[in-house]
Amino acid sequence: MSLRCEGRIGRIASPREALGRGNLRSLRDITIVARRPAGVACSAGLLFSPNAGTAEGMSGGDQTTAGPSASASGSLFSRYVRDPAFYDEMFDRDGVPHEHCRALWSALREMPGEEILQMQERAERSFLHEGITFSVYGEESAQERIIPIDIIPRLVSAAEWEFLERGLTQRLAALNRFLGDIYGDGRILADGVVPVDLVRGCPQYRIEMRAVEPPFGTFVSICGTDIVRTHEGFMVLEDNLRVPSGVSYMLANRQAVKTSLRGLYRHHRVRSIGHYGALLRQTLAELAPSGVSDPTIVLMTPGVYNSAFYEHMFLAQEMGVELVQGSDLLVHNGFVHMRTTAGLRRVDVIYRRIDDDFIDPLTFRPDSFLGTPGLFHAYQLGNVTIANAPGTGVADDKSVYAYVPEIIRYYLAEEPLLANVETHLCRDPEGLEYTLDNLDRLVVKMVGESGGYGMLVGPHATPDERADYAEQIRRDPANFIAQPTLDLSCSPCLSDGGAAPRHVDLRPFVLHGRETRIVPGAFCRVALRPGSLVVNSSQGGGGKDLWILPA
Amino acid sequence: MLARSARGLYWVGRYLERAQHGCRLLAEQLDALEDRPVGEIELNWRRVYTALGRAPLGGDLAFDLADDAFMLADAYTLVGDLALEAGNPDAIRNCLASARENARQVRNTLDRELWGCLNLAFLGIRDVGIEDIWKDRPGDFVRTAEDAVRTFWGVADSAMYRDESWHFLRLGRYVERTQLLAALIDAQLAVFPSHAHFAESDWLSLLRVCGANGAYGRLFSLQVRPPLVINFLVTDPHLPRSVRFGLAMIIDALDVVSLGEPLALEAGRRAGRTGARIDFDWPNLDLRDQSATRAMLHGIRESCRLLHDDIRAAYFAYEIEDTPGG
Numbered sequence: 001m002s003l004r005c006e007g008r009i010g011r012i013a014s015p016r017e018a019l020g021r022g023n024l025r026s027l028r029d030i031t032i033v034a035r036r037p038a039g040v041a042c043s044a045g046l047l048f049s050p051n052a053g054t055a056e057g058m059s060g061g062d063q064t065t066a067g068p069s070a071s072a073s074g075s076l077f078s079r080y081v082r083d084p085a086f087y088d089e090m091f092d093r094d095g096v097p098h099e100h101c102r103a104l105w106s107a108l109r110e111m112p113g114e115e116i117l118q119m120q121e122r123a124e125r126s127f128l129h130e131g132i133t134f135s136v137y138g139e140e141s142a143q144e145r146i147i148p149i150d151i152i153p154r155l156v157s158a159a160e161w162e163f164l165e166r167g168l169t170q171r172l173a174a175l176n177r178f179l180g181d182i183y184g185d186g187r188i189l190a191d192g193v194v195p196v197d198l199v200r201g202c203p204q205y206r207i208e209m210r211a212v213e214p215p216f217g218t219f220v221s222i223c224g225t226d227i228v229r230t231h232e233g234f235m236v237l238e239d240n241l242r243v244p245s246g247v248s249y250m251l252a253n254r255q256a257v258k259t260s261l262r263g264l265y266r267h268h269r270v271r272s273i274g275h276y277g278a279l280l281r282q283t284l285a286e287l288a289p290s291g292v293s294d295p296t297i298v299l300m301t302p303g304v305y306n307s308a309f310y311e312h313m314f315l316a317q318e319m320g321v322e323l324v325q326g327s328d329l330l331v332h333n334g335f336v337h338m339r340t341t342a343g344l345r346r347v348d349v350i351y352r353r354i355d356d357d358f359i360d361p362l363t364f365r366p367d368s369f370l371g372t373p374g375l376f377h378a379y380q381l382g383n384v385t386i387a388n389a390p391g392t393g394v395a396d397d398k399s400v401y402a403y404v405p406e407i408i409r410y411y412l413a414e415e416p417l418l419a420n421v422e423t424h425l426c427r428d429p430e431g432l433e434y435t436l437d438n439l440d441r442l443v444v445k446m447v448g449e450s451g452g453y454g455m456l457v458g459p460h461a462t463p464d465e466r467a468d469y470a471e472q473i474r475r476d477p478a479n480f481i482a483q484p485t486l487d488l489s490c491s492p493c494l495s496d497g498g499a500a501p502r503h504v505d506l507r508p509f510v511l512h513g514r515e516t517r518i519v520p521g522a523f524c525r526v527a528l529r530p531g532s533l534v535v536n537s538s539q540g541g542g543g544k545d546l547w548i549l550p551a
Numbered sequence: 552m553l554a555r556s557a558r559g560l561y562w563v564g565r566y567l568e569r570a571q572h573g574c575r576l577l578a579e580q581l582d583a584l585e586d587r588p589v590g591e592i593e594l595n596w597r598r599v600y601t602a603l604g605r606a607p608l609g610g611d612l613a614f615d616l617a618d619d620a621f622m623l624a625d626a627y628t629l630v631g632d633l634a635l636e637a638g639n640p641d642a643i644r645n646c647l648a649s650a651r652e653n654a655r656q657v658r659n660t661l662d663r664e665l666w667g668c669l670n671l672a673f674l675g676i677r678d679v680g681i682e683d684i685w686k687d688r689p690g691d692f693v694r695t696a697e698d699a700v701r702t703f704w705g706v707a708d709s710a711m712y713r714d715e716s717w718h719f720l721r722l723g724r725y726v727e728r729t730q731l732l733a734a735l736i737d738a739q740l741a742v743f744p745s746h747a748h749f750a751e752s753d754w755l756s757l758l759r760v761c762g763a764n765g766a767y768g769r770l771f772s773l774q775v776r777p778p779l780v781i782n783f784l785v786t787d788p789h790l791p792r793s794v795r796f797g798l799a800m801i802i803d804a805l806d807v808v809s810l811g812e813p814l815a816l817e818a819g820r821r822a823g824r825t826g827a828r829i830d831f832d833w834p835n836l837d838l839r840d841q842s843a844t845r846a847m848l849h850g851i852r853e854s855c856r857l858l859h860d861d862i863r864a865a866y867f868a869y870e871i872e873d874t875p876g877g
Contacts, residue, residue, distance in 0.1 A: 130663070131655065131670050304656045317659040322553045330871060339554040341715055341866045342810055 075109035079498045087231050087489035089154050100157040100549055107264050113497055120151045120494055123256035132252045135307050148542035149253055150493040154524050158551035167418035169516045172223055175395045177411040179219035183209045193410050194403045204393030215287050216514050219389040223510045229489040235419045241396040243353050246523035247509045248311035249543050257545035270547040273521035277318025279511055286513030287385045288348045295348035297321045302354045302370045312353050331374030336384045349385045356390045398447045398481055399425055426477035435482040439466045442482040488533055503527040505535055520548040552715040558867040559657035560716055563650050564723025567700050570646035572731045574697035577633055579760050581690045589622050594742055601738035631681035643696050644676050660716045664706050672699030715808055722804040729797030730855035736784055737848040740841050751775045761792040778836035786833050798826040818861035825854040
């Protein structure tokens with residue numbers, strides 16, 4: 001920070017040419033091109049004719065219209081080749097746009113391709129300029145990267161959304177009841193609906209949470225459920241009940257697409273998601289310790305090096321609360337305080353975006369520098385609310401997942417609305433037998449692993465690999481679950497100047513304080529590589545705006 | 552406001568001021584390269600490096616007064632050093648990068664436009680090399696960089712809510728400015744012997760770096776006299792780049808944020824004492840013996856350093872008396 005420095009400079013023999021004063025681009029002309037995976041439209045290289053969309057009927061996605069000649073004069077969809085194996089978000093089995101997609105489809109096919117490409121580039125540039133970035137760990141050169149956006153929105157009809165909303169509300173209600181039960185009386189375990197050892201043996205089970213009763217029994221107040229769609233309908237792939245992220249991309253994608261497709265957006269009367277910050281704040285305020293009428297809420301981040309730091313900053317700003325790190329907080333006399341310029345100020349609600357392990361080195365990992373010593377104790381005393389509560393990870397564990405339909409029936413006496421992906425637990429003899437018999441058709445995952453590690457993708461594995469894996473399963477069956485390979489639905493995305501089907505999922509964000517609140521929207525993730533099913537942003541995934549249409 | 556946020560904003564203010572100071576020094580120097588004699592250019596470089604407290608290349612500046620080409624080659628290296636050199640923490644690009652990084656960490660306390668301004672400025676110069684900026688008019692680089700800083704302050708001034716964010720931002724800005732100004736004026740006295748045969752142009756360029764040439768001309772005369780210049784740059788309460796003005800801004804900002812805290816009051820008293828010394832005890836420059844003037848300037852620099860420590864102790868890194876925990 002001091003002005004003095006022992007810098008390295010030396011007299012360099014600069015080439016005479018360097019002294020010349022030719023014309024160089026000015027600083028303002030330096031463009032920054034966002035990183036995109038190969039195969040994704042990035043520059044206006046392939047242009048369409050403005051007279052697009054003349055020769056086609058309604059079968060915009062029909063295979064028969066595809067062909068090399070179509071690209072020269074066709075519309076955005078002229079080379080769109082659907083794979084009937086996957087549900088298509090825009091076209092039905094006959095290649096006709098779904099009812100609710102018709103207006104978008106016909107507007108897009110009349111739009112000059114270069115215009116769409118420019119929108120795409122503008123949107124990505126705006127992400128970079130506004131610093132809407134994430135970081136990939138271990139990547140020095142690309143510390144700040146943007147999530148590529150695909151400008152073509154994905155549409156969800158009012159009826160579809162209404163169904164999703166009911167399903168998500170039901171699911172979260174049951175999961176909160178489940179968490180209250182397993183950290184309380186343990187009825188569901190005593191009744192043998194969910195095996196005791198499965199819960200108590202789960203690494204995410206926090207014995208410290210026993211008998212802790214959060215306000216309204218709300219353990220999970222922010223949840224980001226991953227939902228996929230196949231020909232059978234919507235399915236929950238994963239309940240993210242710990243520190244789900246992506247909501248800032250939902251809002252950023254909306255902002256970018258809204259300003260690009262202005263007329264279209266207005267015409268569709270898309271339901272607004274701009275009040276997410278206000279709802280989140282309201283939800284957190286409801287969860288304040290009893291007796292606190294005007295709670296001080298903070299958002300706790302691991303810091304600027306966390307991959308989702310942008311989102312933490314963004315949400316703190318949207319809610320108008322302080323963004324704190326562990327070192328900004330301290331616990332005194334059982335209460336949590338933050339260091340302000342005017343001394344200490346009491347904190348009532350902490351929306352933490354930091355994993356359980358790192359919250360409090362006195363209770364959890366002692367080697368953590370990210371947390372605040374004594375924080376968990378203050379929480380146990382009921383003097384501060386931590387959202388989500390510690391220990392919620394047990395309810396989104398891979399094998400507990402298989403029991404969620406049962407959990408819903410047990411607590412709510414209702415049939416689950418949203419389907420689970422069929423899951424076979426190898427800890428059960430039937431599950432084990434089924435898994436071993438059908439290894440070539442299943443995806444087998446280790447319970448404790450995530451991010452695709454220790455996974456066997458049956459259809460892509462060699463017989464030897466399958467035999468080895470079967471041996472592993474037999475040795476420790478309880479550590480494995482098996483699921484069928486999923487036929488994720490496809491949605492049209494820009495690629496090489498035209499639209500092409502890419503696999504998508506969606507992550508709506510469910511808030512729950514005193515009651516459940518869901519903004520009508522979701523972060524729609526896209527696998528931008530052709531054929532890829534991986535939608536993770538760290539692995540070439542991108543995002544899309546998701547438009548929920550009014551009834 | 553959160554202590555860490557206040558610290559971040561304070562440093563945004565400091566780094567932006569440092570970047571702008573570098574821009575102004577370089578802009579003046581690049582202008583001189585066009586038509587001034589080599590001897591004058593050499594002295595100007597000495598002033599720049601003395602003011603920044605940085606060692607020039609190879610330990611010393613030694614120009615071949617007869618060879619313009621060498622002079623330009625040296626300038627090429629020196630400009631690179633002050634504008635882009637990765638190992639020079641005070642290089643313009645590094646200052647802008649540090650300002651942006653501090654802003655990134657406390658972005659939620661800044662208006663969107665302010666962050667956008669810094670982010671764009673940084674992205675625009677992140678990958679340029681000295682060859683790039685030299686090929687065109689190198690002045691464009693410093694003008695663009697300074698424009699970004701000016702835009703930032705313009706937007707901040709017109710849009711920011713006058714809460715602590717604003718006050719810590721300008722606190723950083725004026726602590727830095729006051730310190731840099733005192734160092735620059737001191738360097739001027741050290742480098743340019745101000746005996747009877749001084750060169751007017753050396754003092755005019757100092758006025759230009761401080762954006763004071765116009766006002767000086769209107770207030771005094773077009774004739775440049777070193778004692779008047781020094782007095783003007785140190786004591787004038789209406790010149791934004793004067794030491795006295797900087798101190799007044801610091802006193803004002805501290806007054807708002809101190810809230811009667813003992814440590815915070817100490818910072819205010821220090822700034823007030825320094826301002827009062829300038830008001831009442833500032834010596835007229837003696838052309839033969841500059842020691843009294845330079846001693847005062849050293850005192851001001853030392854005050855700024857201590858002021859920084861006071862602010863840090865009062866707002867950013869204060870001690871909590873009870874032990875944390877349970």
